[in-house]
Amino acid sequence: DSGVTQTPKHLITATGQRVTLRCSPRSGDLSVYWYQQSLDQGLQFLIQYYNGEERAKGNILERFSAQQFPDLHSELNLSSLELGDSALYFCASSVEAGVKNTEAFFGQGTRLTVV
């Protein structure tokens, strides 16, 4: 158990809908990252938050947004869903950001299926 909790584990929804994925980082970790894993793209970095503030953005679509709350949990919102958004979405956390000797730990992922 990595200590990073993601809910839900599975989600099936229709095209055009909106979903929210939730992540609770390990106790004491201030930084949260979101990744998307699809069959043809591998693990793609989406966005990072550190202590409530956005720190870095990767290949995140405009239809997607995220935030980190004061209690450090994070949510990833996916809207106007398309079939191609079907993927495994991972959350990871680490103690610091931009510091050497920082190890990231991943949650179990949320498997999103858009039908």
Add this chain to the structure above:
Amino acid sequence: GIQVEQSPPDLILQEGANSTLRCNFSDSVNNLQWFHQNPWGQLINLFYIPSGTKQNGRLSATTVATERYSLLYISSSQTTDSGVYFCAVEPQSRGSYIPTFGRGTSLIVHP
């Protein structure tokens, strides 16, 4: 951005065999991690190893940062070792630690 190449892309072994997985990266790195993604999709931390050598049971890893590569050794492989092995790095040039993943090595261990 930094390029991370893993080889081989696919590997099939008989139980008990040894194997070496390689990760090459195109730039100097601050951090390097090896992960195992099991058949259920979970990403499990194997090693945090920006340089040097570490061992954990049947697994060991070596990173030669000056030559920009890392190796993961699996000895006496078991069927439970099956899955995808990922290398993830963070380049020195980047101001924020964001693991950048290779495409992985898919390992199947037959009984």
